[in-house]
Amino acid sequence: MAKLRELAPELADVARSELNEDAASRDAIIVAFRTWINEQNYLEARTDDQFLVAFLRFCLWDLEEAKKRIVFFYNYKSKERGLLKSRSVDDKLLELARSGIFATLPNPIGPGGPRIHYTRMGHIETSKHSVTDIFRFHAFRSEIEINTDDNWNIAGVVEIIDFTKIPYSLLLQFDPSLFKRMNAFLEHGIPTNLVATHIVNASRETQFVLTIIRNVMKQKELLHIHPNVESLQKAIGKEYLPVELGGDNGSLNDAMSRYEAQFNSFASYFIDDERFGVDEKLRAANEKEQQRNAQLVSGVTGEEGSFRKLNFD
Template sequence: MTVRPVPPILAEKAKNELNEDPNRLKNDLQSLKDWIAKQPHLRARTDDQWLLAFLRGCKFSLERTKEKIDLYYSCRSAAPDFYRIKHTDPKFNEILELGVFLVLPNFKLDAASSYTPQVILIRPGAYDPDKYSITETVSLSHVIEKIVMMENDNAIITGTQIILDLDGATIGHLMQMTPSVIKKMVVTTQDALPFREKGTHYLNTPAGFETFFNAFKALISKKNQSRLHVHNKNYEEMYKYIPKDVLPAEYGGNGGTIKEIIDYWKKKVQEYSSWLEEDENYGTDESMRPGKPKTAENMFGIEGSFRQLQVD
């Protein structure tokens, strides 16, 4: 078994909040590997650290973990547009350098904030909607998230907080958020990834925000609905939830500049280049799935009144 040891404070949190039992871990990992080997349709990673991320995200329920692993790889097949931009594509670096999606590294590793939910900063207004699409930025996020799953135990154990800064967002950005795109975003993130979302914080909300906000809110779980916070320009209110130690200088924090964080991720992606290349081999072959194949229609079908959503 090759899993990374975690600091005592994280080990205690994993035990109390996620039901992690070191004495059972080897058997749990082997159970998942045996199950994956028996699935004719599924090509999934079996690295211990990778599988541990899914176990933690599902609070060590083996059945829930199997479902999430299957859904994660099914999304790659059913929503290829959300995984289209690879780390080797020129557009990947272009979008990365814009700082549209950044997991904030904690440069102050000795701070108490090291063991608070990992902060993800999303800035859609940083990209030109005439040049890039929301699906391309989501493709980039999925690459970054894979790296986080492999090496950031804090993000998996303590969960994540998302800052959605809408400064500079335009009607062009809003028009890209079609019902189909929003639904796919919810399934490929909330449902398929092993991150436990602890809160989403909206900053600098533009006119027309309510349409998007209400549509998105209708699609997420009740628990996550209660974790939505609209701060607009009130950064002081946000500081009650997110430590300044992890925030970029541009947001009144001590966690480096946006450029420094972008440079950190450019190096990190380079470090993982061969791993990411190899990771492209995994997914599902729905023609081999026992029972009914998973398709985009049955995974992302738009239901009820949401189909009637219109953007004024």
């Protein structure tokens, strides 16, 4: 039997109704996923039940999709050393944890609802924190959430971003290619869904720019722009906001303390993480071998594509 955290009844209902989770087949799919990973000589990955189920849940228990996502996840971490730097919990990460920029609020939006992240852009000191530092923090926090937060994995996440006193020098660090590289990990690697992004306290000029951005987005409904806190309270529910915004959902100072404790408790996890990844040379060799096998099968049977039906991956 798979070793998984017990879900709150409301969250278990979401897993069944929206993610296709079936208790009767769950364990067998997890075993099949682990077996496939162990058979790939180019892939070194974590294979404990709780880690694997995060990818399966995100992929609606489609095993083939989960395989693709976990390969991307580890391939990205192997290739993007420049963005992720070392995988150890260092002083820079702990400094960001204590900075007050980020908060994960203690209560999700209802027992079966999404987790809430809160970001205060005005707390970013560009003399200390670069865009890549902030991305790295997000990547480390996400991996902790893979292992600890079922609401985040099953119901998704709501991002609240406070634009009060956003440093203009931070905006100057963004460029399209960098954004594309960072967004790839969030979109194709991390196993959670972004439910909504709420922007609050943006200047008129920033609101104008954000409105233009929303108009060209594929999923316009994900971006909400609020001129003030009162508008945000109506959209989210006052009780789900931190006390600093007139809510009842914990304080931002407490969130800082929780982050530092979490990062320190996962220090050995991230040191161990250095050994996981994708060997692209072995992967390329495997793909060539598969193509040769496909050609042989096609030549014998006269049926092109029968290699895919044999599922040798």
